[in-house]
Amino acid sequence: MEKAISPGEDYIKRLISFLKRDAVLVTASALAAVSSTAYEPRLEYIDFRVLALLFNLMAIVAALKKFKALDWAAIFLIGRCKSSRGVFIALLSITFFSSMLITNDVALITFVPISLIIGKKANINTLSLVIYQTLAANLGSALTPMGNPQNLYMYSFYNVGSAEFFMMTAPIAMLSVAFLAGIVFVKCEKEALRLGISQVDVSDKKPVYWLCAAFAAVILSVFHVIDYRVALIVTLLTILAIDKRLLLQVDYSLLLTFVAFFVFVGNLSSGYAARSFLSESLRGHGRTYFCAILASQLISNVPASILISRFTDNYKELILGVNIGGMGTMIASMASLISYKLYMNENPLENRKYMGMFALYNILGLLLFTPIIYLLMVDK
Numbered sequence: 104m105e106k107a108i109s110p111g112e113d114y115i116k117r118l119i120s121f122l123k124r125d126a127v128l129v130t131a132s133a134l135a136a137v138s139s140t141a142y143e144p145r146l147e148y149i150d151f152r153v154l155a156l157l158f159n160l161m162a163i164v165a166a167l168k169k170f171k172a173l174d175w176a177a178i179f180l181i182g183r184c185k186s187s188r189g190v191f192i193a194l195l196s197i198t199f200f201s202s203m204l205i206t207n208d209v210a211l212i213t214f215v216p217i218s219l220i221i222g223k224k225a226n227i228n229t230l231s232l233v234i235y236q237t238l239a240a241n242l243g244s245a246l247t248p249m250g251n252p253q254n255l256y257m258y259s260f261y262n263v264g265s266a267e268f269f270m271m272t273a274p275i276a277m278l279s280v281a282f283l284a285g286i287v288f289v290k291c292e293k294e295a296l297r298l299g300i301s302q303v304d305v306s307d308k309k310p311v312y313w314l315c316a317a318f319a320a321v322i323l324s325v326f327h328v329i330d331y332r333v334a335l336i337v338t339l340l341t342i343l344a345i346d347k348r349l350l351l352q353v354d355y356s357l358l359l360t361f362v363a364f365f366v367f368v369g370n371l372s373s374g375y376a377a378r379s380f381l382s383e384s385l386r387g388h389g390r391t392y393f394c395a396i397l398a399s400q401l402i403s404n405v406p407a408s409i410l411i412s413r414f415t416d417n418y419k420e421l422i423l424g425v426n427i428g429g430m431g432t433m434i435a436s437m438a439s440l441i442s443y444k445l446y447m448n449e450n451p452l453e454n455r456k457y458m459g460m461f462a463l464y465n466i467l468g469l470l471l472f473t474p475i476i477y478l479l480m481v482d483k
Contacts, residue, residue, distance in 0.1 A: 132359075138371060139370060147369075157255065158335070158338070158358060160209075160249060162339075162352075166310070170310055190232075194221075195287065198211070203244060203246050203250045207251050207438040208438045235464070238283065240442075245275045253425050256405075258325070265327075274476060275426055282468060320334045321334045368409050388420045391424065395423075400428060405437065428469075
């Protein structure tokens with residue numbers, strides 16, 4: 104007979120689960136609270152445009168997932184593959200390119216489960232596939248302003264022009280294609296393959312059309328073609344008309360994490376000593392670039408971008424640094440934790456093997472990209 108769990112024990116278990124699941128939010132909130140005891144927090148520290156854009160993207164993509172539009176695209180592509188290498192290319196391609204539009208987090212949440220299903224039905228090394236997908240999502244998302252949260256924030260904060268932004272990030276994307284292609288053709292064997300996976304049926308297409316129209320409005324607001332508040336209204340009206348319960352699928356912990364970091368960094372930047380130290384540390388284009396990469400390894404690239412942006416005008420080097428800095432440690436990009444958790448849920452005994460292979464390819468990528476992008480793009 105199992106021992107009954109007391110209310111106190113149940114509360115502690117729930118608290119520990121919350122701390123593990125939302126460690127970044129808890130840390131950010133603690134930093135905001137502690138810094139607010141020394142400095143007066145201000146509403147102006149919060150970038151509401153970034154929050155609105157993130158909300159729009161997450162709400163619409165959650166709705167597209169509900170109607171299996173993304174699953175349909177993935178299965179349609181994979182169904183035309185004749186070899187295991189073809190499956191790798193298909194899944195890495197759709198993860199790489201979709202992350203440019205739906206963010207690296209959502210790309211992994213959507214396509215890693217499909218990889219795990221395929222791995223059970225075919226002779227495919229699922230561990231390698233998921234790790235390569237993680238690289239593809241983090242690298243592909245570097246190209247566009249809406250590809251990941253840090254790009255969306257910096258694009259808005261520095262008011263970067265669209266053409267200028269793509270000129271900065273295009274070399275990362277091109278190097279990424281070469282890097283991922285090299286991995287696939289060296290490491291993936293071309294074995295014959297038969298997959299017994301049926302095509303996903305999108306039975307109700309009308310909501311998908313409306314969601315695509317709303318998504319187009321959000322993209323236009325990212326590029327300042329229409330006001331972000333108009334896009335927010337369009338998103339809310341579309342979601343409410345389709346299914347208001349979809350609003351519960353939005354990652355509000357990410358939005359609250361941004362709010363907490365905005366407050367913390369705003370408080371920090373109002374202190375003379377901290378402002379002077381960080382401004383001096385970030386003086387020079389090269390310093391900004393390397394500090395952004397290092398900070399990403401330690402605190403993740405999203406908080407690193409928010410923190411560093413308040414103390415430097417070298418936005419090109421910051422954008423390059425935090426995007427390349429998404430490789431390296433497991434926490435360098437929080438999206439990496441998503442694929443890790445999804446894989447470990449299915450393969451709980453392969454933790455050490457996963458971590459070792461993840462470190463190998465991410466450190467290799469970091470060591471390759473850092474000097475090349477520095478020599479090509481960083482102002483000397």
